[in-house]
Structure formats: structure tokens, C-alpha cells
Amino acid sequence: MAGTNQSSGIGTEIRTRTRIRGSKLSGCRLFGWIGVLSLVLGSMPWVGCSPADPGGRSAEAGPQTVTPGPVLHFIHDWVPEPEHGGYYAAHLRGLWREEGVSVEVHVGGPNSEIEKRVALDPFGLGIVRGDAVFVAVERGLPVIAVNAYFQHDPQGIMVREDSPVRGFADLENRDIAMQIGASWLLYLQKKYDLKRVRVRPVTGNVANFVKDPQWITQAYPTSEPYYALKEGIRSRVLQLSESGFDPYRVIIANRQLVEKHPELVARFSRGAYRGWQEYYRDPRPVHDHLLKISPTMEEAGMRFSYAAMRRLRLAEGDPARGESLGAVDPERWHSLGAILKDLGVIGSVPPVESVVSTAFTPRALGIDPVLPPPFWTESSDRGGIPAHSPR
Secondary structure, X not given: OOOOOOOOOOOHHHEXXXXXXXXXXXXXXXXXXXXXXXXXXXXXXXXXXXXXXXXXXXXXXXXXXXXXXXXEEEEEOOOOOHHHHHHHHHHHOOHHHHOOOEEEEEEOOOOOOHHHHHHHOOOEEEEEEHXXXXXHHHXXXXXXXXXXXXXXXXXXXXXXXXXXXXXXXXXXXXXEEOOOOOHHHHHHHHHOOOOOOEEEOOOOEOHHHHHOOOOOEEEOOOOHHHHHHHOOXXXXXXXXXXXXXXXXXXXXXXXXXXHHOHXXXXXXXXXXXXHHXXXXXXXXXXXXXXXXXXXXXXXXXXXXXXXXXXXXXXXXXXXHHOOOOEOOOHHHHXXXXXXXXXXOOOOOOOOHHHOEOOOOOOOOOOOOOOOOOOOOOXXXXXXXXXXXXXX
């Protein structure tokens, strides 16, 4: 998110988190990584909570006892932000410790290659998009999805509010700033017969979007619209999940970890699910923590992200479709595999059980997946920026 520069206009104030998310397979982001990484890693004790790092506790978390045994290494896909709120709540409230597991949280970044890192780490876990799991498995990487982080990946395409682009078919003969080679563009091109879509490099900020009324860019509805709105530009986001390309956003684990230590994956998952429930119940402790550890965060932007996640039901999904926090639908995974094969992204559709496990969903672990009502909601009179707490 924005830096500390308080100036208005196009500059540091609107350098934002344009989503070229995750690893090489699922994407990466470009904004200010070197400075952010050095700052976060310089304060790494707040994320490390292992026997090797007994001092790794946040002041907000209170006293915690060290759990003996292996330490799980969890890589999230970018700088600490509200989209990781449940995991920071699990850490700050000591929920993983209560479940009897030690977890170190590691920060991702450009070209993190999360799938490869998890594959090389017997105690590794990380966040990727569902289609990346199929690619990793076909490449022989020993990874498997163990739960759904979001029921629907937030990736979308952002246009100006008054843009003539009302749907995906309207992208014909237009430029899109996006990750080169993304599976979702191949899908859109085939489904909507887009023969003249030109790909521009993603700049990592909304400056071009603010300056150029014709600029179209990939974006997360939880982030980029906020920064554009700060500069007076209202936007719309076409959600890729509504096009038919609808992968989960997931946590993958090293297959050896799942096979040899399923109890550790179960404990990690229980703590993570409880963390999301606590974060959604009251996000303020996590946001206070994020302000301390990530220079890209700001209070209003985090409130915007929280409200957008709740409005879009990213974590809980649509109960009418059988979706809920952490739920996994094998048929939906099979359908995604068929789409990727049809696009030539993978050569064949592997058995679903080789790509995703259903053993670590909340219901399988005896956890009620229901989330609390939103703490903040969007206020239409402020263009979608949350204006108040219900308290």
C-alpha cells in the first residue's frame, strides 16, 4: 500500500499492491520489494514462533509457551496485509500454540517460487492459486493443496467506472496491463473469442490508471480500487471468477508433511480457521500489528480491504453453492483441471486426490466454519471506503 510520503498527486502516495501475485507460477508483485523485505526480515522475531526462535512473540500476543516438535514453515504470498489477516490473528492470539504446533511465517515476494520452496521443505506450506497446483503436480513437485484459503481467487480486471468495457467480451482490441502468460487470459481469449488483446507490463502502481482513462489493468478488488479512489478515480472490477475461470486460493503443503505428519497439518489448519474467525470478528488488533511491521499499510486502506473481503465473501463463499470457510469441492477441482488441459496449460488431468486433500477442511476437523458478521461495512457516501465501526 502507500508509503509514508503524504503528498497528493501521482507518486509515492499511490504506489500500490498491483496483484501479479504469488510465485512464478501464480505471479508476483513489483512494488518496493527490497525496502519492504529488509524491513520485515529485520523484524522477523514477530513472525518466528519456534523452539529455535523462543523470543519470536508479538507484544500483542501475550505470553506463550514453546511447543516442542517440528516447526512448520508457512510462506504467504506477499508483504503482510489484511488478505492474510486470519494467519496473523492465529499468531497474535496464540491459536497455533493452543493447537500444539509451532509455525514460522515467512514473507513472499517477486519470483518467490512458493511451489518449489514448499516442495523442497519437508515442513513447508504456502499460499498459491488453485491452477498453480495442477502445474506444480504435473512438473513433479511433491505438493498438495490442503485447504482453501479463499473460496474464490480475487483476481480481476479493473476499468474506470464510466468505461465502455462492461464485460469480458468488450476487451477485444484493447490493452491490458497484466502478468504475461496467465492462464486466465488464455481462458478469456478462448471463451470470448478475443483475438486482438494486447498485454502491457504491470507497473506495480495505479499511476497509469489515474492518468489514462483507457488504461485497463489486472487488480484485486480489495486493494487497487482504494488507491484509485484516493486520487478521485472511481473504478469497477470485472471478477474473473464470474467468467467461469474460478480457482480457489489455497494453502499447499509438502506431500511428505501430509503423509508423515498429518496431525501437524490438522493442527495448523485448525489454528488458521480459528484465526480467520477471530480476524473477522475484530480486525483491529491485526491491523495495528500490520501498521508496525509493514510500511505499505495504512489504516483506511486496510479497512477498505476488510470490507471488500466481507462483501465479496472471499473466505466463506456462497452457502447456496455449498461453500464455506475452508470447504473443498472435488468436482470443482476436476472442472478446473479440465479447463487447464483444454487450454494446453497441463497435458492431462491428474486424479483430484493427487492435487487436493479433503482431510483438513473445517468440517473434517470438527470446526464450525461459520464466520461472525462484518465488523466494518462499506459506506456508499464515501465511495466504498468504510466510514465507521458498528460500535
